[in-house]
Amino acid sequence: MTMQNHPVDHELVEAAAHVARTRCRGDNHTMAAAGRAPDGRIVTAVNAYHFTGGPCAELVLIGAAAAQGVYELTTIVAVGDRDRGVVPPCGRCRQVLLDYFPGVEVIVGEGDGMRAVPVAELLPASYVWADHQLDTE
Numbered sequence: 001m002t003m004q005n006h007p008v009d010h011e012l013v014e015a016a017a018h019v020a021r022t023r024c025r026g027d028n029h030t031m032a033a034a035g036r037a038p039d040g041r042i043v044t045a046v047n048a049y050h051f052t053g054g055p056c057a058e059l060v061l062i063g064a065a066a067a068q069g070v071y072e073l074t075t076i077v078a079v080g081d082r083d084r085g086v087v088p089p090c091g092r093c094r095q096v097l098l099d100y101f102p103g104v105e106v107i108v109g110e111g112d113g114m115r116a117v118p119v120a121e122l123l124p125a126s127y128v129w130a131d132h133q134l135d136t137e
Helices: 010-023 057-067 091-100
Strands: 031-036 042-046 075-080 105-108 115-118
Touching: 010 031, 010 042, 010 075, 031 057, 042 057, 057 075, 057 091
Parallel strands: 075 105
Antiparallel strands: 031 042, 031 075, 105 115
């Protein structure tokens, strides 16, 4: 499968990197995420690490976005603290992002290899939760 390359939203990457540099402190918050709303707004969040499986920054971002009235994201990126750069989403986050925002693009890679790809390309032959919900009405 060939991944489609889309323009990288460098402002979004910098927003996540800024949060990673200034808000991630200690072992509880080691990743930052930034998401772009269709109206151009940027929402940011950090992970909440916990040994029981605390949520990744991308998942916290979904809740933070909803709290700000953002229910759709066009692009998302995660950046690690200590200047680790862009970090691709884990499998759980890929699935959740696909379920919530099937058209979202995810920024992956680093340096000149950084690219934005549709989340569906990060999960080939994926299961789409929304496609299997029963009509309860």
